[in-house]
Amino acid sequence: MRGDVVIAGIGHTxxxxxxxxxxTSMNVEAVRNALADARVEKEAVDAVFVKYxxxxxxxxxxxxxxxxxxxxxxxxxxxxxxGATNISMLSFAAMAIAHGQCDVAVVTTADNPRTxxxxxxxxAWGDDAVFGWFGTPAGYAMIARRHMEEFGTxxxxxxxxxxxxxxxxxxxxxxxLRSAITLEDFARSxxxxxxxxxxxxxxxSDGAAAIxxxxxxxxxxxxxxxxxxxxxxxxxxxxxxxxxxxxxxETAAAVSARTAFAMAGVRPEDVDVAQLYDCFTITVLMxxxxxxxxxxxxGGPFVAGGTLQLGGGLPVNTSGGLLxxxxxxGMQLVLEGVRQMRGTSANQVAGAxxxxxxxxxxxxxTHSTLVLGQE
Amino acid sequence: MLPRPEVTPxxxxxxxxxxxxxxxxxxxxxxxxxxxxxxxxxxxxxxGSRTWEVASGGGRIISWVVYRQAVxxxxxERVPYNVAIVELDEGPRLITNVDAPEEDLAIxxxxxxxxxxDDGVFLPRFTLAGRR
Ligand SMILES: [Zn+2]
Numbered sequence: 282m283r284g285d286v287v288i289a290g291i292g293h294t295x296x297x298x299x300x301x302x303x304x305t306s307m308n309v310e311a312v313r314n315a316l317a318d319a320r321v322e323k324e325a326v327d328a329v330f331v332k333y334x335x336x337x338x339x340x341x342x343x344x345x346x347x348x349x350x351x352x353x354x355x356x357x358x359x360x361x362x363x364g365a366t367n368i369s370m371l372s373f374a375a376m377a378i379a380h381g382q383c384d385v386a387v388v389t390t391a392d393n394p395r396t397x398x399x400x401x402x403x404x405a406w407g408d409d410a411v412f413g414w415f416g417t418p419a420g421y422a423m424i425a426r427r428h429m430e431e432f433g434t435x436x437x438x439x440x441x442x443x444x445x446x447x448x449x450x451x452x453x454x455x456x457x458l459r460s461a462i463t464l465e466d467f468a469r470s471x472x473x474x475x476x477x478x479x480x481x482x483x484x485x486s487d488g489a490a491a492i493x494x495x496x497x498x499x500x501x502x503x504x505x506x507x508x509x510x511x512x513x514x515x516x517x518x519x520x521x522x523x524x525x526x527x528x529x530x531e532t533a534a535a536v537s538a539r540t541a542f543a544m545a546g547v548r549p550e551d552v553d554v555a556q557l558y559d560c561f562t563i564t565v566l567m568x569x570x571x572x573x574x575x576x577x578x579x580g581g582p583f584v585a586g587g588t589l590q591l592g593g594g595l596p597v598n599t600s601g602g603l604l605x606x607x608x609x610x611g612m613q614l615v616l617e618g619v620r621q622m623r624g625t626s627a628n629q630v631a632g633a634x635x636x637x638x639x640x641x642x643x644x645x646x647t648h649s650t651l652v653l654g655q656e
Numbered sequence: 657m658l659p660r661p662e663v664t665p666x667x668x669x670x671x672x673x674x675x676x677x678x679x680x681x682x683x684x685x686x687x688x689x690x691x692x693x694x695x696x697x698x699x700x701x702x703x704g705s706r707t708w709e710v711a712s713g714g715g716r717i718i719s720w721v722v723y724r725q726a727v728x729x730x731x732x733e734r735v736p737y738n739v740a741i742v743e744l745d746e747g748p749r750l751i752t753n754v755d756a757p758e759e760d761l762a763i764x765x766x767x768x769x770x771x772x773x774d775d776g777v778f779l780p781r782f783t784l785a786g787r788r
Binding site: 403405406407408409410411412413414415416419422423424426427430431471472473474475476523524525529 | 658660661662667719720721722723724726727734736737739741751752758763777779
């Protein structure tokens, strides 16, 4: 089914502080914008896939969003794989479309941890709270420390990832954080939980983003102006909490990418631009290794010298990613992948024909990979 | 006040063991697998037949972090403080604190169990077993 399904439209809300906006209201706005971008009427939609909001659990939330959209879905619902959810739901929608289970799907995510509660990101890890073990950043810091000691990765290597994201975000008018930084700025950033400082950590943001998915054939019939073909997708998961994980420095990204690259028929050297989940700087570095852009442990030397910046060997997170565009967990990376394939990014990579996108959830518990191409 | 562990029938032997000066872990009768934290079934063979054993107290550092700012008010006066993953010589892993200057910490360093009473809770903490 390589290339048989397309992303027909993309849409999003403003990113940042959106006081008074509910996730449901933001989902509707993002879907409305994605349908307008696809030039498809709402009446064509018969599947609604929704990422759960971290700011508050609502039972049967997929139905709540479908009602707000005025849609009676044939198939849909809410998935919980953290940030990996977006591409996972897109994959499921693509398979459902390929097998006649639905015709036109919307995949949408909205959350308001900035003005609502960010408790999901600061929670105690069960009884281990008694040791002071709290929060998502520390889980990633534990992995980063192991990587640094095992392979000689330095904090400056991690800085390369933040510098690239911030440079790209500065040129993106929709980005929440529009200030480029240098490696020196990065080194002076406020310590949070060693080895991480503030600039290693993503933003916390309100906002929504959505896509419209359908078959290539349906997109032709409906006159969709700029469909982007889905060449491949894959997923991978680990079941262990960080402390129980046999190896801290290898992730489910490897199996996810293997599945997606095989489906797409591409190799890392075919990839022109990548949108890699950057909740923390270390995530990008390890994803590059696990995807095969370099060997395990060589992520540091690979990113050194501006490789990830526009004009470098592999431009990454060209809209600014979670570190600069918005802290939204992942869908904005899919949107930027679509823009790169359309040639409409604020940081367009000249001649880019293949884009890989990674989504990831928990403390590297879940991973999903998307390969996009051109018509 | 430190956040209190939630003692359940499943975890009660763990916490009462610490109060008695022992760090206990679970071992499977069926396959010999050893683990923490407490579970009803062995995560390797799924047997429910298990027992508690006492750890020898030796282990090594898998990784660690240092909190520069507190996430919870109970730790506001304690920053900077470290949290480490330690693997016991018998195999189980746990979250803990290592009582050592942060410049002395490194992965794979051998550590030794020291049970501390802290704010009314008995906790399995570690010290460095040998100098670097
Ligand atoms: Zn067993």
